[in-house]
Amino acid sequence: MKPLKIIDRELLNRVSEKAKASPRLRMNHNFHDVYSDPINRMLNALEPGTYCQPHKHEYPDKREVFLVLRGQFAVFFFDEKGAVTQIVKLCQTDEVYGVDIPPRVWHTLVCLEPGSVAYEVKDGPYVKPDDKDFAPWAPTEGSPDTPKYLETLLNQISKYHPL
Numbered sequence: 162m163k164p165l166k167i168i169d170r171e172l173l174n175r176v177s178e179k180a181k182a183s184p185r186l187r188m189n190h191n192f193h194d195v196y197s198d199p200i201n202r203m204l205n206a207l208e209p210g211t212y213c214q215p216h217k218h219e220y221p222d223k224r225e226v227f228l229v230l231r232g233q234f235a236v237f238f239f240d241e242k243g244a245v246t247q248i249v250k251l252c253q254t255d256e257v258y259g260v261d262i263p264p265r266v267w268h269t270l271v272c273l274e275p276g277s278v279a280y281e282v283k284d285g286p287y288v289k290p291d292d293k294d295f296a297p298w299a300p301t302e303g304s305p306d307t308p309k310y311l312e313t314l315l316n317q318i319s320k321y322h323p324l
Contacts, residue, residue, distance in 0.1 A: 175190075205278065216269070227281055
């Protein structure tokens with residue numbers, strides 16, 4: 162029998178420290194042993210300032226689930242032209258713990274608090290060339306336009322989640 166994979170504070174701390182040290186300010190910790198696994202399961206540790214280009218999963222269609230384990234995230238949803246259609250704030254204290262994203266829906270995950278960790282589940286297998294369809298209307302990761310775009314997204318949160 163394979164050993165159990167335990168998710169505890171120590172693991173969250175280790176993955177968060179790796180995210181803080183990463184130039185991308187994020188780090189995955191995979192629970193699936195191989196990328197060909199039909200269900201990809203992982204921890205996603207993110208730090209404020211990291212940028213995940215908006216994307217959708219189609220061809221092949223894949224569902225994606227995010228559950229907040231620690232910290233806060235905002236999951237942005239977009240129409241085909243890149244306008245924000247909905248923002249779901251994931252935060253245990255607000256009692257919104259996760260979101261199940263169907264295939265073919267433009268979205269991105271934005272970190273709102275240091276040390277944030279989400280549990281992610283996505284249909285596999287993971288094949289890099291067709292895993293994500295990146296939004297043509299959003300800057301690519303590392304682009305000089307990325308910080309301004311991320312700031313624009315963050316400024317929209319109050320429209321959907323007033324203080």
